[in-house]
Amino acid sequence: MTTAVYPGSFDPVTLGHLDIIERTARMFDHVIVGVLQNNSKTPLFSVEERVNMVRSIISHLENVEVRSFDGLLVDFVHQCGADVVVRGLRAITDFEYELQMAQTNRVIAPDVDTIFLTTNLRYSYLSSSIVKEIASYDGDIDAFLHPDIACQVRERIRQNKEKSRA
Ligand code: PNS
Numbered sequence: 001m002t003t004a005v006y007p008g009s010f011d012p013v014t015l016g017h018l019d020i021i022e023r024t025a026r027m028f029d030h031v032i033v034g035v036l037q038n039n040s041k042t043p044l045f046s047v048e049e050r051v052n053m054v055r056s057i058i059s060h061l062e063n064v065e066v067r068s069f070d071g072l073l074v075d076f077v078h079q080c081g082a083d084v085v086v087r088g089l090r091a092i093t094d095f096e097y098e099l100q101m102a103q104t105n106r107v108i109a110p111d112v113d114t115i116f117l118t119t120n121l122r123y124s125y126l127s128s129s130i131v132k133e134i135a136s137y138d139g140d141i142d143a144f145l146h147p148d149i150a151c152q153v154r155e156r157i158r159q160n161k162e163k164s165r166a
Contacts, residue, residue: 003082004115007034007073011043012149013054014131016123020088021054023117025061032080033058037070044132044156057146074109085114090124132157 006024010017010033024031033054037047045053047068054066069076077085085105087098102114119126123144131144135157141150 001029002084003030003032003080004028004084004086005032005034005073005077005080005082006086007036007069007076009036009041009043009128010050010054011041011045011128012050012131012145012153013057014123014126014128014144014149015146016088016090016119016126016144017054018057018146019120019123020086020117021058021064022061024086025064028084029063030082031061031064031086032082033064033066034073034076034080035066035068037068044153044160049152053149053152056148072108074105074112077112078109083111083113085112087114087116088119089116090119090126 004024004027006021008017021031021033035047035050035054043050051066051068058064058066067080073085077083085102087102089095089098098114098116105112105114126144131141131153134144135141135153141153144150145153
């Protein structure tokens with residue numbers, strides 16, 4: 001059985017992420033979406049919220065599960081019994097960071113390979129950070145996120161604004 005891990009922060013999960021998950025699910029028997037718990041960036045959503053958000057939009061994919069992880073990605077990949085990491089490549093600007101990460105991971109875990117899927121052109125410009133920035137200025141984020149996720153992002157940003165005014 002072939003198992004792939006698709007790791008990320010998913011803060012929040014976008015339609016670009018969903019596209020990669022769906023395509024990966026067609027290529028591997030089993031896909032584990034790994035949601036990074038301990039990120040240096042302060043996330044908009046807790047890791048539990050991010051896991052639940054991804055779960056809520058992948059219920060149509062029977063061979064995909066979602067787990068959180070902390071620590072090294074390669075340790076998580078081993079725990080999952082996987083040997084392939086999948087990452088999406090949007091543009092050349094992603095390449096340097098992704099190559100560095102893939103090569104470092106391969107040095108510390110030679111049995112783990114990274115494969116890259118080029119992002120669907122529709123989402124080649126899309127990132128969670130840009131979506132959050134647009135939402136923070138009350139811009140329209142409906143083209144970038146599943147409707148349920150878009151609702152949660154708007155609500156969280158509204159709550160955060162209210163808190164910062166209080
Ligand atoms: O969605 P992101 O933020 O681009 O995902 C980055 C992620 C989670 C893949 C990366 O930060 C990661 O693997 N973190 C775990 C810690 C680790 O293994 N670091 C060494 C990688 S060279």
